[in-house]
Amino acid sequence: MNAISKTIEAANPFLTGNYAPVTEEHVTELVEVIGEIPKDLNGHFLRIGPNPVFVPDVATYHIFDGDGMIHAVQFEDGKATYRNRFVDTEGLRKEREKGTWIWKGMAGMADLVKGVPPPEEGLMKNTANTAMVYHNNTLYALMEAAPPHKMTLPDLGTAGEETFDGALKHPFTAHPKVDAVTGEMMTFGYAPFPPYLTYSVIDQKGKLVHTTPITIPKGVMMHDCAITEHYTVFLDMPITFDFMRGAAGGMMLDWEPENGSRLGVVPRYGSDADVKWFDVDISMVFHVSNAWEEGDMVVVQASRSLRSDISRATENAGKQEGMTDQLGQLYEWRLNMKTGEATERHLDKVHFCDFTRINDDLAGRRSRYTYAARFDPAHDAKFDAELKYDDATGAIQVHTFGQGRWGGEGVFAKRDNAKSEDDGYVILFLWDENAERSECLIIDAQNFEAPPVATIRIPHRVPFGFHAGWAPDN
Numbered sequence: 302m303n304a305i306s307k308t309i310e311a312a313n314p315f316l317t318g319n320y321a322p323v324t325e326e327h328v329t330e331l332v333e334v335i336g337e338i339p340k341d342l343n344g345h346f347l348r349i350g351p352n353p354v355f356v357p358d359v360a361t362y363h364i365f366d367g368d369g370m371i372h373a374v375q376f377e378d379g380k381a382t383y384r385n386r387f388v389d390t391e392g393l394r395k396e397r398e399k400g401t402w403i404w405k406g407m408a409g410m411a412d413l414v415k416g417v418p419p420p421e422e423g424l425m426k427n428t429a430n431t432a433m434v435y436h437n438n439t440l441y442a443l444m445e446a447a448p449p450h451k452m453t454l455p456d457l458g459t460a461g462e463e464t465f466d467g468a469l470k471h472p473f474t475a476h477p478k479v480d481a482v483t484g485e486m487m488t489f490g491y492a493p494f495p496p497y498l499t500y501s502v503i504d505q506k507g508k509l510v511h512t513t514p515i516t517i518p519k520g521v522m523m524h525d526c527a528i529t530e531h532y533t534v535f536l537d538m539p540i541t542f543d544f545m546r547g548a549a550g551g552m553m554l555d556w557e558p559e560n561g562s563r564l565g566v567v568p569r570y571g572s573d574a575d576v577k578w579f580d581v582d583i584s585m586v587f588h589v590s591n592a593w594e595e596g597d598m599v600v601v602q603a604s605r606s607l608r609s610d611i612s613r614a615t616e617n618a619g620k621q622e623g624m625t626d627q628l629g630q631l632y633e634w635r636l637n638m639k640t641g642e643a644t645e646r647h648l649d650k651v652h653f654c655d656f657t658r659i660n661d662d663l664a665g666r667r668s669r670y671t672y673a674a675r676f677d678p679a680h681d682a683k684f685d686a687e688l689k690y691d692d693a694t695g696a697i698q699v700h701t702f703g704q705g706r707w708g709g710e711g712v713f714a715k716r717d718n719a720k721s722e723d724d725g726y727v728i729l730f731l732w733d734e735n736a737e738r739s740e741c742l743i744i745d746a747q748n749f750e751a752p753p754v755a756t757i758r759i760p761h762r763v764p765f766g767f768h769a770g771w772a773p774d775n
């Protein structure tokens with residue numbers, strides 16, 4: 302490591318090592334494979350994340366701020382092709398034209414005077430860096446403060462922002478839920494000013510057919526939602542927006558446990574008056590794994606932490622104290638729609654995990670298996686293994702990566718002509734810090750603890766990122 306990168310590391314861990322952004326875009330056939338790429342795996346493995354081009358201030362750069370870049374591996378009849386490409390957002394184009402940064406990102410929210418960009422530029426950049434969803438044969442790149450970007454496959458081209466014929470009037474979560482049975486997509490947006498929460502349904506043909514505001518006491522960072530066959534579930538957790546707190550020198554977006562935690566259940570086409578709220582123990586959920594109905598019960602499973610200091614992620618990076626309070630564990634709430642009673646329990650008290658995924662065909666329906674990335678609290682909460690939870694038996698299988706090998710979100714992709722829920726593969730990118738090499742792992746979901754069926758070397762570095770996704774071949 303040279304002197305300059307040491308200085309950057311001291312100033313910001315999210316800009317160095319395998320967090321450091323890459324500058325080039327590639328299309329590369331992948332030929333170095335340990336094992337064999339299954340011929341019954343066909344489609345696109347996708348991983349999106351922040352890849353900043355212009356950084357206003359290295360010291361205050363937040364991992365949420367970077368420009369979106371998608372890394373993809375296309376599988377076709379036992380062959381694999383790697384591609385990476387920026388999401389070509391309007392904000393990035395404007396900054397490239399100017400030759401420097403315009404928006405200050407999360408740090409801008411902590412500085413309500415200097416942090417505000419010129420009025421003609423809008424308050425925030427739509428970075429499109431967080432997650433993706435595949436709906437109505439279309440891939441979208443998402444960030445929760447802005448509309449989705451429509452993307453093209455396999456070239457990862459950007460077709461522009463999607464407003465659903467102008468019907469979308471609110472920010473669009475990075476985690477909408479698609480009901481594979483009906484083809485509907487449930488989404489929402491949150492805001493620091495009223496309406497704090499707005500809910501929408503988009504039909505199977507991509508038409509926005511239902512929108513309603515949902516009343517919550519205060520603006521909160523609401524990162525995910527859940528669906529069941531008949532309901533949508535909102536997670537009102539206490540990372541709150543507070544302009545007065547910001548003006549008084551505190552964080553405008555901060556952990557405020559006094560605001561409580563509650564889950565709100567609304568019929569799929571319901572409105573504000575139909576929401577049933579359930580008070581639950583104070584906690585934070587970034588990612589739901591799934592939800593479903595059992596008689597009068599709505600069951601929600603998610604990765605749940607005791608608290609979150611997400612606004613301070615940069616200053617807290619590398620600190621051990623209190624870290625595990627902020628790492629999720631698999632958890633369940635059972636909400637009785639008749640009595641209004643909520644019960645809750647840990648599904649796992651051993652492992653810390655996040656990036657929970659299921660077989661997406663079962664979103665909103667009873668699912669048995671959850672896959673999740675396991676945190677290693679001793680190594681800056683990097684992911685040292687992928688987990689497979691069996692909700693029928695309580696068994697937890699662990700696919701460890703080996704020393705100095707760090708994973709990311711694993712996505713389940715079913716094999717061609719799959720016959721059961723876990724008949725397929727869990728796919729993820731991995732960074733081997735020993736060899737300084739990126740890999741793509743294909744794990745047999747039914748032989749989960751065995752070595753990967755294929756370990757594919759990527760001749761370019763794939764930085765750590767956020768969410769993974771899967772898109773079938775059209």
Ligand SMILES: [Fe+2]
Pocket residue numbers: 431432475476524587588768
């Ligand atoms: Fe997320």
